[in-house]
Amino acid sequence: MSEFKDKKIILEVKNLKKYFPVLGGVFSRPVAWVKAVDDVSFHIYEGETFSLVGESGSGKTTTGKTILKLHEPTSGHILFEGKDISNYSPSEMRPLRRDMQIIFQDPYGSLNPRLPVGEIIREPLAVHKIGTKKEQEERVVEIMKLVGLRPEYLHRYPHEFSGGQRQRIGIARAVVLNPKFIVADEPVSALDASIQAQVLNLLLELQQKLALTYLFIAHNLAVVRHVSDRIGVMYLGKLMEVADTKELFDNPLHPYTQALLSAIPIPDPDVKKERIILQGDIPSPINPPSGCPFRTRCMYAKDICAEKTPPLVDIGGGHYVACHFVKKGGKVEYSKS
Amino acid sequence: MEKEVLLEVKDLRTYFYTEDGVVRAVDGVSFTIHKGEVLGLVGESGCGKSVTSLSIMRLVDAPGKIVGGQIIFKGEDLLKKSEEEMRKIRGSEIAMIFQEPMTALNPVYTIGDQIMEAILTHQDVNEEEAKKQTIKLLDLVGIPDPKKRFNEYPHEMSGGMRQRAMIAMAISCNPDLLISDEATTALDVTIQAQILELMKDLQRKIGMAILFITHDLALVAEMTDSVAVTYTGKIVEYSDVRSIFKNPHHPYTYGLLESIPSLLSEKTKEPLPAIEGMVPSPYRMPKGCHFNPRCPFATDICRKEMPELKEVEPNHLVRCFHPVNVKEEVS
Ligand SMILES: Nc1ncnc2c1ncn2[C@@H]1O[C@H](COP(=O)(O)OP(=O)(O)OP(=O)(O)O)[C@@H](O)[C@H]1O
Ligand SMILES: Nc1ncnc2c1ncn2[C@@H]1O[C@H](COP(=O)(O)OP(=O)(O)OP(=O)(O)O)[C@@H](O)[C@H]1O
Ligand code: SF4
Ligand SMILES: [Mg+2]
Ligand SMILES: [Mg+2]
Numbered sequence: 001m002s003e004f005k006d007k008k009i010i011l012e013v014k015n016l017k018k019y020f021p022v023l024g025g026v027f028s029r030p031v032a033w034v035k036a037v038d039d040v041s042f043h044i045y046e047g048e049t050f051s052l053v054g055e056s057g058s059g060k061t062t063t064g065k066t067i068l069k070l071h072e073p074t075s076g077h078i079l080f081e082g083k084d085i086s087n088y089s090p091s092e093m094r095p096l097r098r099d100m101q102i103i104f105q106d107p108y109g110s111l112n113p114r115l116p117v118g119e120i121i122r123e124p125l126a127v128h129k130i131g132t133k134k135e136q137e138e139r140v141v142e143i144m145k146l147v148g149l150r151p152e153y154l155h156r157y158p159h160e161f162s163g164g165q166r167q168r169i170g171i172a173r174a175v176v177l178n179p180k181f182i183v184a185d186e187p188v189s190a191l192d193a194s195i196q197a198q199v200l201n202l203l204l205e206l207q208q209k210l211a212l213t214y215l216f217i218a219h220n221l222a223v224v225r226h227v228s229d230r231i232g233v234m235y236l237g238k239l240m241e242v243a244d245t246k247e248l249f250d251n252p253l254h255p256y257t258q259a260l261l262s263a264i265p266i267p268d269p270d271v272k273k274e275r276i277i278l279q280g281d282i283p284s285p286i287n288p289p290s291g292c293p294f295r296t297r298c299m300y301a302k303d304i305c306a307e308k309t310p311p312l313v314d315i316g317g318g319h320y321v322a323c324h325f326v327k328k329g330g331k332v333e334y335s336k337s
Numbered sequence: 338m339e340k341e342v343l344l345e346v347k348d349l350r351t352y353f354y355t356e357d358g359v360v361r362a363v364d365g366v367s368f369t370i371h372k373g374e375v376l377g378l379v380g381e382s383g384c385g386k387s388v389t390s391l392s393i394m395r396l397v398d399a400p401g402k403i404v405g406g407q408i409i410f411k412g413e414d415l416l417k418k419s420e421e422e423m424r425k426i427r428g429s430e431i432a433m434i435f436q437e438p439m440t441a442l443n444p445v446y447t448i449g450d451q452i453m454e455a456i457l458t459h460q461d462v463n464e465e466e467a468k469k470q471t472i473k474l475l476d477l478v479g480i481p482d483p484k485k486r487f488n489e490y491p492h493e494m495s496g497g498m499r500q501r502a503m504i505a506m507a508i509s510c511n512p513d514l515l516i517s518d519e520a521t522t523a524l525d526v527t528i529q530a531q532i533l534e535l536m537k538d539l540q541r542k543i544g545m546a547i548l549f550i551t552h553d554l555a556l557v558a559e560m561t562d563s564v565a566v567t568y569t570g571k572i573v574e575y576s577d578v579r580s581i582f583k584n585p586h587h588p589y590t591y592g593l594l595e596s597i598p599s600l601l602s603e604k605t606k607e608p609l610p611a612i613e614g615m616v617p618s619p620y621r622m623p624k625g626c627h628f629n630p631r632c633p634f635a636t637d638i639c640r641k642e643m644p645e646l647k648e649v650e651p652n653h654l655v656r657c658f659h660p661v662n663v664k665e666e667v668s
Contacts, residue, residue, distance in 0.1 A: 049606075055525040056496075162615050192381040193552060194631075197596035197611035204606060221526065222555075226598035226605050245605065263530035265555035267597060269578045277534055278527045280481070281495045 010046040010181060010213050011067065015039050016076035018059075018066045022286060034285050036062040038237035039076070041312065046180075049207065049214040051224045053260070054234035055282050060217045063234070064183040067215065068100050069093050080181070098128055101174040103167075105186035110170055111158040117144075118154035121172045128177060139176060146209075147172045147202060164195035168202065175206060185217045200227060221264045225249055230318075233257045236293035237285055239312050242320040253321045253330060256294045292324070300325060300334035340371035342409075343513055343546050344393070349406035351385075351392045360619040362388040362401070364570035367646075370514065375540065375547040377561035377578070379554060381616055385570040386550045390516045393548070394433060395423045411513070429459040432507035436519040438499040441506070442491040448502040449475070449487030452509050459510040474505040478535055497528035504535065511543055518550045533560060554597060558582055566590045569617065569627040572646060576653035586649050586660035588632045626658070634659045 018037040021030035037059045044050040052060040065071045067078055069088060078086045085096065104110040111120055118140050125136040141151045147168045158166055167187060174182055184203065188196040204227065206212060218224050224231060225245055232242045233254065241254040252258045259276040266273060278297045283289055289296050295305040304324050312322040315330050325334035351363040363385040370376045378386050391397050393408055395415060408415040410431070415423065427433075435441055443451055449471055456467040468487075475483035478501040491499055500520065507515060517536065521529040537560070540547055549560050557564055557578065564581045566574040566589065574587040585591040592612040598605075614631040617623055625642055629635040638658050646656040 055527065164615060192616070193554065193593055193597060194381060194612040195615060197598075197609040198613075200598070201608045201611055204608060219525065222598045222600050225600060226602070226609070229606075249600070259527055263526040264600060265526075265529075265533075265553070265559045266600060267555040267558045267582065267594065268601075269558045269582050271558075275530055275534065277531055281497055281528070282525075 007045040007047065009043045010081060011215075012043040012077075012079040013063075013067065014041050014077040014079070016041070016063070016066060016078065017074040018062050018071055019074045032286050035237050035288060036285060037066060038285075038288070040234075040237070040239050042232055042239060042242055044181075044213060044215060045229075046213055047207075047211055048229040049216050049227050051216040051218065051228040051231045052234055053217075053219065053221060053224055053231060054240075056219070057282065057285060058234040059237040059285070060234055061185055064102070064185055064215055064217055068102055068183055070102070097124075098177045099180045100183075101177065101179040101181070102183045102185065103170050103174045103187045105189050108158070108163075108166060111166060111173075113158055116155045116157055117149070117161070117169055120158070120169060121176055124173060124177050130177070140172075143172045143176050146206070147175070148198075162195075163191055164198060167191060167195075167199050171199075171202065171206070175210060175212075178210065179212070181213045181215070183215045183217070186219070187216075188223060189218060189220065196223070203227065221261065233260065236282065236288050238293055238322065239320070240294065240322050242312070242318075244318060247317070247319055251319075251330065253315070253319070253326045253332060254294075254323050255298050255300055255334065259297075292322075299336055302337055340374065342369055343372045343374070343411065344370040344548075345407075345409040346389075346393065347407040347409065349389065349392055349408065350404045351388050351397055351401060352404050353401045355400055358620045361570050361622075362619070363392060366406075366565075366567070366570070366572055368565050368572065368575065370546050370548060372513070373540070373544045373546055374563065375549055375561045377557040377564040378548060378550045378567060379552065379557050379564060380567035381552060383616060383619065384567045386552075386567060387518055389567075390433065390518050390548065390550060393516065394427055394431060395420075425459075428455060428507075428512075429510040430512055431514045431516065432510070432512040433516040433518065434500075434503050434507050434520045436522045438496075438503040439491060441503045442499065444491055447488050447490055448494070448506075449489075452502070452506045455506050455509045470509070471505075474509055475502070477539070478502070478505045478508075479531065480505070497524055497531065500524060500528075500532055501535070504532070504539075508539055508543065508545070512545055514546045514548065515540075516548045516550070519552070521556070522551070522553070536560070554593060566593075569619070569622060571627070571656065572654075573628070573656045574654065575646065580650075580653050584653075584663050586653065586655040586662065587628075587657050588634050588659075588661055589628050591661045591663065592631075626656075634661070 016037055017039055019033040019035050022032040024031035054060055066073050073086050077084050121140045121143060122136050144151050149168050188199050191199060216227055228245045230244050231248050233240045235256050241257045252261050259278050262276045280297050283296055290306050291308055292305040292310050295301040310322045310324045312320045314320050315328050326332050347367050349363050349366045353360040353362055366389060380386055392403050397403055452471045453467045456470055472483045472487060475486055480486050480498060480501050521532050561578050563577050565572045568589055574590045585594055595610045596612055612631055623630050625640045626644055629639040644656050644658050646654050649655045649660050
């Protein structure tokens with residue numbers, strides 16, 4: 001049972017699609033479309049961490065960026081605090097940027113190498129014209145302390161910092177405006193094990209102190225389990241399953257989720273797991289399989305899976321599954337084909 | 338049940354002479370791999386894992402130099418071999434696979450031609466036989482439709498398939514030792530599981546030994562028989578895989594194991610017991626034990642002297658003045 005049952009929804013995504021054109025021919029016209037996000041619906045409660053997991057290219061980053069309107073949605077709706085922002089223009093979005101921020105995976109590429117750290121963190125305040133320069137500088141010092149950066153480093157440049165520290169700079173920049181909602185896209189993936197724990201702890205601490213809501217994207221499922229309240233599993237631009245963290249790990253119902261979870265390596269030599277080894281590769285999002293996108297690798301696939309796309313349905317208790325053979329109440333009717 | 342020793346690395350030192358100073362990338366590393374054994378070499382970025390493997394292959398380029406030690410392979414010191422002799426050993430007796438298969442595969446030849454070429458170079462067979470072997474290998478590593486895939490170029494394949502092609506090439510001459518340097522790091526978990534399964538399977542079938550290099554402790558637990566944990570170019574703990582995970586003695590190993598989120602933990606959304614600070618810069622190594630600025634157990638001696646790698650219990654070596662004892666803590 002989710003403790004967020006009676007909580008407020010901060011973000012709702014309805015039938016979101018984001019297709020990228022594949023250009024070709026002499027006129028560079030679209031000859032095909034990459035269906036990066038293909039009819040995705042979910043909601044996020046205020047104060048929770050909702051995570052997206054799934055294989056490379058499944059559309060996690062595109063979902064996160066489209067929600068922030070860093071990509072224009074192809075169709076569908078994005079409701080932030082009840083307002084439909086899917087058709088907002090850049091100037092209409094500007095005031096909302098204070099509330100919606102992003103942290104990137106690459107702590108190197110996402111920081112301007114020519115600006116000292118103090119300026120990098122102050123920039124959003126300047127853009128939004130918040131306070132006097134002196135107030136902004138005070139705020140920067142405050143935020144640097146909060147994320148565990150020594151304020152005396154104010155005048156140093158990004159290259160003088162380690163990967164973990166650079167990620168702290170990225171986080172400082174994201175929280176300096178006191179946002180409500182942050183998309184954290186693989187925030188610890190590039191970091192060493194001993195530094196990952198430090199940054200995860202910081203994200204958890206900030207969430208509590210600043211009442212943040214996270215859309216967390218990561219491929220390390222042990223990390224995702226540690227930080228998330230609820231999880232959505234993506235495959236080829238579609239959501240396959242959404243559930244509370246504990247429910248998803250204890251009772252995965254979608255065949256893809258089952259394979260994904262069984263593939264997680266366990267840091268204990270005494271635990272020998274029964275693996276579901278998937279055959280083949282993830283198909284191309286330019287030409288996804290008809291029907292259920294997972295059917296080409298699914299051991300339970302039947303004729304209907306090629307004919308009809310299974311909708312994501314609530315099987316009860318906030319557990320959603322998109323498989324023809326998972327019924328209400330979690331009754332499973334699949335069998336090996 | 339003493340097994341035959343295949344590779345013995347003794348006090349290996351590989352240094353880089355850069356403009357900013359000397360980087361002691363590998364600084365007195367010793368380990369042994371027996372026939373058919375999987376040894377894990379685990380540690381954080383920059384601790385010298387790749388340089389160790391390149392040293393074994395004698396592929397260290399300037400400004401790097403192997404400045405000391407021995408690499409005894411099948412009883413002979415590789416550091417005394419001529420370049421010509423090394424060329425014969427590479428790819429036939431010792432093979433290597435990397436994180437990025439494109440560094441091992443040539444983009445302008447089909448994968449079939451490349452594997453065939455490797456077979457023709459190292460084995461006394463004709464083209465027809467080499468082609469037959471190649472197709473068999475592609476099939477063995479789980480590449481579907483190997484006859485057709487024979488004619489594909491590396492860029493036409495997915496990451497997972499390229500990784501398989503590289504493995505096929507690496508095992509084409511039945512090497513005694515396979516060095517796998519982060520070979521599955523860039524892959525998705527479901528593909529990683531496929532490749533690891535394949536490696537285990539091949540290891541059992543052809544009995545090769547593996548030097549398994551990774552920064553991922555979970556993979557170490559899954560894949561290896563023994564483990565060497567490295568920090569700043571030195572081994573800090575070395576034992577069989579069970580002892581390392583069940584009874585870690587070095588504060589660094591212990592700290593790392595504590596800090597990674599566990600799938601079994603009930604304490605989700607709570608702070609992880611993180612190791613403070615970060616790995617020191619190779620140009621500014623602390624005096625004494627290199628881990629001392631981050632170590633909760635450090636005392637004066639740790640700040641003055643470098644501890645030796647010593648046996649604290651049978652077959653369990655630790656480089657620490659104050660080894661942790663998990664078993665004691667529990668009881
Ligand atoms: N700007 C773009 N133009 C064209 N195609 C794009 C663009 N951005 C993403 N794509 C494609 O959309 C699909 C989804 O990509 P996305 O980056 O969202 O995946 P992801 O789940 O975040 O993967 P990863 O785990 O590798 O980060 C991929 O096929 C990708 O190649
Ligand atoms: N060509 C080089 N010139 C200078 N220093 C080098 C060179 N190659 C490696 N080093 C240094 O040697 C040390 C060990 O590097 P190595 O590549 O072995 O690390 P690693 O353990 O494989 O790390 P990773 O997990 O990032 O692959 C590092 O400090 C690195 O900066
Ligand atoms: S020698 Fe000292 S500083 Fe180094 S790990 Fe052991 S207790 Fe810690
Ligand atoms: Mg992404
Ligand atoms: Mg390396």
